[in-house]
Amino acid sequence: MQSKVSGSKDSVFTGAREVRLVTGIRNPYSSKRDFGSLLVVGGSDVYSGAPALTGMAALRTGVGLAVVAAPRSVASSIRAYSPNLIVHALQSDVVSQADIPILTKLLDRASALVLGPGIGLHPETKSATPLLLAKAHELRKPVVVDADALRALSTRELFNHTVITPHAGEFKAISGVDPPPTWRDRLPICKKFAAEHSCVLLLKGHDTVVTDGQRVKVNRTGNPGMATGGMGDVLSGIIGALLAQGADSFLAAASGAYVHGLAGDAVYKRKGFHMVASDLIEALPDVLKPYDRLSNS
Numbered sequence: 657m658q659s660k661v662s663g664s665k666d667s668v669f670t671g672a673r674e675v676r677l678v679t680g681i682r683n684p685y686s687s688k689r690d691f692g693s694l695l696v697v698g699g700s701d702v703y704s705g706a707p708a709l710t711g712m713a714a715l716r717t718g719v720g721l722a723v724v725a726a727p728r729s730v731a732s733s734i735r736a737y738s739p740n741l742i743v744h745a746l747q748s749d750v751v752s753q754a755d756i757p758i759l760t761k762l763l764d765r766a767s768a769l770v771l772g773p774g775i776g777l778h779p780e781t782k783s784a785t786p787l788l789l790a791k792a793h794e795l796r797k798p799v800v801v802d803a804d805a806l807r808a809l810s811t812r813e814l815f816n817h818t819v820i821t822p823h824a825g826e827f828k829a830i831s832g833v834d835p836p837p838t839w840r841d842r843l844p845i846c847k848k849f850a851a852e853h854s855c856v857l858l859l860k861g862h863d864t865v866v867t868d869g870q871r872v873k874v875n876r877t878g879n880p881g882m883a884t885g886g887m888g889d890v891l892s893g894i895i896g897a898l899l900a901q902g903a904d905s906f907l908a909a910a911s912g913a914y915v916h917g918l919a920g921d922a923v924y925k926r927k928g929f930h931m932v933a934s935d936l937i938e939a940l941p942d943v944l945k946p947y948d949r950l951s952n953s
Contacts, residue, residue, distance in 0.1 A: 670866075670875040670914035672947075678903040678911045679718075679947040688720035692767035692900030696893070697759060697788065698775040698803070699726035699734060700750060706774025706803070706889045708737040709933050713893025714770075715740055716940040717915070719900045722893075725762055727751060752780035753787060760791050767900035768798045772805025773889045782808040793817065798899040798908075802892045806830055815855040819895055819909045821888065823860040839863035839874050847872065856905045858895075858913060860888065866910045873910035877917025879924045886933030891916045894940070918943045 683690070694714045698707040704726075711722035711734075723742045726734050731745035744762060746755040763769060769792050775781055785808035792799045799818040801809070806826050809815070820830075828834045831849055835842050842865050850857040851869030859865045864875040895912035899905065919939040923931045 668872060668874050670873050670877070670910050674873065674907055674911035674914055675944075675947050678898050678901075678907050679944070679949070680901065681949040681951045683951050691718055691720035692897070692902070693721040693723060693765065694719045694768050694770060694893075694896045694900040695759075695762050695766035696722065696724045696770045696773060696896070697726075697751065698771070698773035698805075699724070699730045700774055700776035700778070700781075701727075701729050702776065703774025704730035704733045705737070705886065708734045708741065709886050709889040709937065710770050710773045710893035710896065711741045712738055712934075712937050713890040713940065714897035714900070716937050717894045717897035717944065719897035722897075723762060723766065725755075725759055748780070750778040750781050751775055751784055752778075753784045756784060756787055756791065759788055760795075763788075763792060763795055763797060766797065767902075768800075768896050770800045770802065770892045770896040772801055772803040773892060775804050775808075777804050777807060785809060789818070798905055800892050800896045800899065802888060815853040817854060817905070819856040819858060819899070819905050821858045821860065821892060821895070821909075823888070827859055835859060835861075837861075839865050843867070843872060856909050858909045860891075864913045864917075866906065866913060868906045871906050873906075873913075875910070875913035875917055877914055878920045879917075879929070881924050881927075881929035881931045882917075882920040882936075884932060887916075887920075887936065890919075890933050890936050915940070915943055 696707045696710045707724045711724045714722045725744045728745045729749040735743045802821045846865045846867050850867045856868045866873045898908035919936040922939040923935045
């Protein structure tokens with residue numbers, strides 16, 4: 657593929673244009689319901705912080721409500737993380753099939769779903785994950801699937817109309833293909849996978865590739881300081897917030913990758929490589945503020 661100069665209208669690289677396309681104009685008479693409700697399903701005894709990071713990233717990106725549904729074993733710690741999150745404790749110590757009825761009710765009221773942050777690979781969780789994703793499709797809710805939820809999906813058709821955000825190892829686990837290191841070599845592999853499964857694929861890496869099988873964007877924002885735990889949870893929250901606000905899935909993923917990297921670069925200017933995932937959440941307002949617009953009505 658021949659790429660034009662970054663920043664031009666037809667550039668293969670992400671930029672401000674994608675962010676403008678997914679950030680709407682706010683009406684002075686708006687309520688929180690006007691900006692969507694994101695449901696985050698995840699958490700386990702090992703990864704209690706992951707869904708909290710996702711929910712807070714979504715709020716900083718502009719979603720009206722962030723609702724976290726997590727196992728009872730970790731729900732209290734997520735509540736303690738921030739009073740800004742609405743937390744529902746599930747029935748057991750892991751996400752399980754017994755939780756599908758309450759999760760379906762929460763999903764029915766949500767605008768979008770992020771499935772997977774910190775969810776773990778307990779056998780009960782692995783059996784519940786595809787059932788919940790099927791419910792999301794039935795209710796026509798946009799979905800981001802991340803982390804261990806990717807590995808729990810044995811039926812590839814369930815990727816249909818979702819955004820999936822694997823790193824190279826997760827992509828190999830779900831596709832059987834070990835992606836090459838450069839974005840140019842990854843493009844045909846990514847486009848083929850996305851087209852076959854009718855999904856938006858965001859393959860994380862030094863140069864992140866985003867494609868729906870036809871459209872392609874490559875993101876080059878970000879830095880090596882972001883190679884630490886929780887960064888993917890923040891990315892999922894950003895994309896989920898944009899989906900909840902009505903953004904096209906491909907544009908939500910492409911602009912989300914760009915914003916995520918910009919936040920990491922902003923933190924790098926202050927802290928060097930000594931950053932943690934929550935630093936990016938606090939950087940999001942400054943990154944997104946230039947795109948804020950208020951209507952005159």
